[in-house]
Amino acid sequence: MRPLPAVLLGGALGGACRVLVTAGLMHWGGWPELLATSAINVLGALLMGLGMVCLAPGGRWPASEPLRLGLLAGGLGSFTTLSLLSSQTLLLIDQGQWLPAVLNGLGSLLLAVAGLG
Numbered sequence: 001m002r003p004l005p006a007v008l009l010g011g012a013l014g015g016a017c018r019v020l021v022t023a024g025l026m027h028w029g030g031w032p033e034l035l036a037t038s039a040i041n042v043l044g045a046l047l048m049g050l051g052m053v054c055l056a057p058g059g060r061w062p063a064s065e066p067l068r069l070g071l072l073a074g075g076l077g078s079f080t081t082l083s084l085l086s087s088q089t090l091l092l093i094d095q096g097q098w099l100p101a102v103l104n105g106l107g108s109l110l111l112a113v114a115g116l117g
Helices: 003-027 033-056 063-078 081-096 097-117
Strands: none
Touching: 003 033, 003 063, 033 063, 033 081, 033 097, 081 097
16 A cells, blocks of 8 residues: 555544544543543554554564554544644633643643653
């Protein structure tokens, strides 16, 4: 498979997984949307870090470039949308909720970086 179709397929699947996981966390777990978004971004960063190590040439499960791009750039890229995090943070700022905005933005970023590391 070529890289572009792999990324497109991965993106479609990752986006669908994001919708399903968010809905599940909110519906069955009673999680607020901001917490569900943060959890998805942290989980995605953790999976990205694992994938970058394990799927790399010489990794535990070396994968072809199209497969790596499809899973990591496509799948996890659409599963973790920092644009949604950004829009939610901006909404909190617009509502004058500065502390939740800072905690949401910086907390998600720090946890995502920790997940990659």
